[in-house]
Amino acid sequence: MPDNTTVSHSITVNVDTSNTTNWIELDIFPESGIAPLNSRLSVKPHLTFTPQTYDGTYSGNPGVSMNMVSETEFALTFSLPGLYTVYYTVTDPQNNEYAQKIMVNVLDKAGLDALLKAKWNGMKAALSVQDVEGGLGYFATRSQDKYRPIFNALSGQLPDLIAEMNLQNIEMIYADDDRAKYRIHRTQDIEGTPVTLTYYIYFIKGDDGLWKIEQY
Structure with missing residues (x-):
């Protein structure tokens, strides 16, 4: 498939509006990725008072470096998944606390590889029984309209095509915070000669934090 893509980034935003007068908004980017992961926490206070104290902390595995850049910005490095x-x-001046929290998911390469391979296999399983919409569910929303007519046109051939794809496993080339590239080798007969061709598969993480197939 042609390699013509655009990349978008997503930022998780946690907002606690239970107190409509004083509340804190947190952004962290990236909110997920492979260890070691460098992230930046940005704080947007919505307060009617001048804070007397402010503090950034974390819970989870050890090996986290959290450095204050300013009162409303922290640089973090997560060394472990x-x-x-x-x-x-x-x-506040009366020593009342106002707090907010946000999650960060740090993966190891093997964990992300297993996750993305499971999605690839799920897509193939659906298409192998000619469940086009089920297979499209593993694709990014923006890619579904591109592949729907292709899969529908090939509906009768899908079981055989997927059986051929199952002969080879996909291999990770690289992965970062919200994008991963894989390859798969396929042998095709070209003018009577078997030729091994390489196809590339791209996964992206959407605004909802879920990984999907972008294209292959």
Whole structure:
């Protein structure tokens, strides 16, 4: 398939509006990726008072470096895989606390590889029984309209095509915070000669934090 893509980034935003007068908004980017992961926490206070104290902390595995850049910005490095919670707390002149938290998911390469291969296999399983819409569910929303007519046109051939694809496993080439590239080798007969061709598969992480197939 042609390699013509655009890349978008997503930022998780946690907002606690239970107190409509004083509340804190947190952004962290990237909110997920492979260890070691460098992230930046940005704080947007919506407060009617001047904070007396402010503090950034975290919970999860050890090996986290959290450095204050300013009162509302922190640089973090997560050395180990795991699910982390980052907290930001301020106190008012009466020593009342106002806090917010946000999650960071740090993966190891093997964990992400297993996740994406499972999605690829799920797509193939659906298409092998000619479930086009089920297969499209593994694709990014923006890619579904591109592949729907292709899969529908090939509906009768899908079981055989998927059986051929199952002869080879996909291999990770690289992965970063919200994009991964894989390859798969296929042998095709060209003018009577078997030729091994390489196809590339791209996964992206959407605004909802879920990984999907972008194209192959």
